[in-house]
Amino acid sequence: MELKIGVIGTGAIGQDHIRRFTNKVKGAKVVAVTDIHVERAEQIAQEIGAKFVGTGEELISLPEVDAVVVTSWDPTHEQYVLEAIHHNKYVFCEKPLAVEIEGCKRIVDAEVRLGKRLVQVGFMRRYDRGYMELKEIIDSGKLGAVLMLHCAHRNVSSGENYDTPMAIVNSAVHEIDVLRWLLNEDYVAAQVIMPKKTSNTHEKLHDPQVLILETESGIHIDVEIFVNCKYGYDIKCEVVCEDGVVSLSNPSYSSIRTAGKDFTGIPMDWEQRFEIAYEQELQLWVDSVKADEMNGPTAWDGYVASVTTTAGTEARETGKRVEIKIDQCPDLYK
Numbered sequence: 001m002e003l004k005i006g007v008i009g010t011g012a013i014g015q016d017h018i019r020r021f022t023n024k025v026k027g028a029k030v031v032a033v034t035d036i037h038v039e040r041a042e043q044i045a046q047e048i049g050a051k052f053v054g055t056g057e058e059l060i061s062l063p064e065v066d067a068v069v070v071t072s073w074d075p076t077h078e079q080y081v082l083e084a085i086h087h088n089k090y091v092f093c094e095k096p097l098a099v100e101i102e103g104c105k106r107i108v109d110a111e112v113r114l115g116k117r118l119v120q121v122g123f124m125r126r127y128d129r130g131y132m133e134l135k136e137i138i139d140s141g142k143l144g145a146v147l148m149l150h151c152a153h154r155n156v157s158s159g160e161n162y163d164t165p166m167a168i169v170n171s172a173v174h175e176i177d178v179l180r181w182l183l184n185e186d187y188v189a190a191q192v193i194m195p196k197k198t199s200n201t202h203e204k205l206h207d208p209q210v211l212i213l214e215t216e217s218g219i220h221i222d223v224e225i226f227v228n229c230k231y232g233y234d235i236k237c238e239v240v241c242e243d244g245v246v247s248l249s250n251p252s253y254s255s256i257r258t259a260g261k262d263f264t265g266i267p268m269d270w271e272q273r274f275e276i277a278y279e280q281e282l283q284l285w286v287d288s289v290k291a292d293e294m295n296g297p298t299a300w301d302g303y304v305a306s307v308t309t310t311a312g313t314e315a316r317e318t319g320k321r322v323e324i325k326i327d328q329c330p331d332l333y334k
């Protein structure tokens with residue numbers, strides 16, 4: 001039986017996910033969509049044979065919608081996730097789970113009250129083959145204990161709406177989630193260094209920035225966030241262990257050698273870089289909803305990410321090392 005999905009928000013990633021559900025993911029169909037940009041959503045609905053619905057709340061309550069996907073703007077995520085939980089429906093929510101820690105907590109509390117996990121957060125890097133291989137190698141213990149990680153999150157360019165706080169809250173949040181999953185440890189402190197500003201940025205964005213995280217066992221992580229690097233979408237992760245080093249490679253399927261040089265392609269955006277991870281993420285989400293058992297990134301992971309980005313923001317604003325204090329994890333998420 002096909003899982004019938006309702007999508008809230010038919011902007012960039014909403015359209016990408018709809019395309020994946022329609023062309024790639026097995027056993028699912030988008031049956032309803034909504035967006036405040038009505039005309040475009042109506043057109044998308046028509047193209048895929050789905051129903052256009054006036055509001056997110058209406059979409060969630062439709063009896064034919066089995067599960068909900070939230071791909072609207074950040075400040076709207078919390079209300080739709082809570083509404084889906086209220087209707088006892090599974091919900092996949094793009095990051096962030098909510099814009100404030102308190103909003104994430106309200107979602108965690110709602111699930112705990114229900115006694116069931118219904119929420120998955122869109123941290124797709126956990127489904128990337130490169131990160132999965134890093135995890136396998138770290139978990140095998142072959143390289144000994146992890147000591148340090150050197151990471152980079154580079155985007156080609158960023159628009160006028162992308163400001164200084166977004167480097168951590170919108171971009172580094174992916175490292176924050178995936179590295180915690182990779183190491184199986186929470187963070188205890190954050191610091192931020194603001195290097196020399198590139199001339200390719202604008203007034204409202206200090207670019208690049210360096211986020212430094214410490215984990216419970218003392219692992220040191222540095223993440224360079226450079227969102228106007230010009231040359232490509234480049235995600236780096238080097239894990240330095242006691243007996244060796246393991247690094248993420250960029251997926252590349254061909255290279256050209258000519259005139260004494262070797263050229264290898266670099267993806268230009270996250271869509272290209274993580275295409276397979278997004279597909280895998282949505283396929284496994286559909287499978288797990290059908291099996292009535294969530295196993296992807298949880299509301300708790302969304303809460304921990306929010307606590308960490310908030311500490312990172314404070315560290316940037318104050319120039320100080322800020323401790324990261326995470327509540328006791330409820331049994332539902334253990």
Ligand code: NAI
Nearest residue numbers: 009010011012013014035036037071072073074076094095
């Ligand atoms: P976008 O601006 O292209 O699309 C968002 C859409 O939501 C717009 O069409 C807007 O009209 C609609 N919308 C806003 N409020 C709404 C409401 N109350 N009800 C229904 N529709 C509403 O933005 P984009 O890039 O698609 O991002 C959407 C979300 O996905 C963001 O939260 C962002 O953080 C996340 N995202 C995640 C990525 C990932 O790699 N996992 C990549 C890009 C975005």
Ligand code: ISE
Nearest residue numbers: 153155170171172174227270
């Ligand atoms: C964007 O919102 C994403 O989620 C992408 O995955 C990330 O790489 C990019 O930096 C963000 O702006």
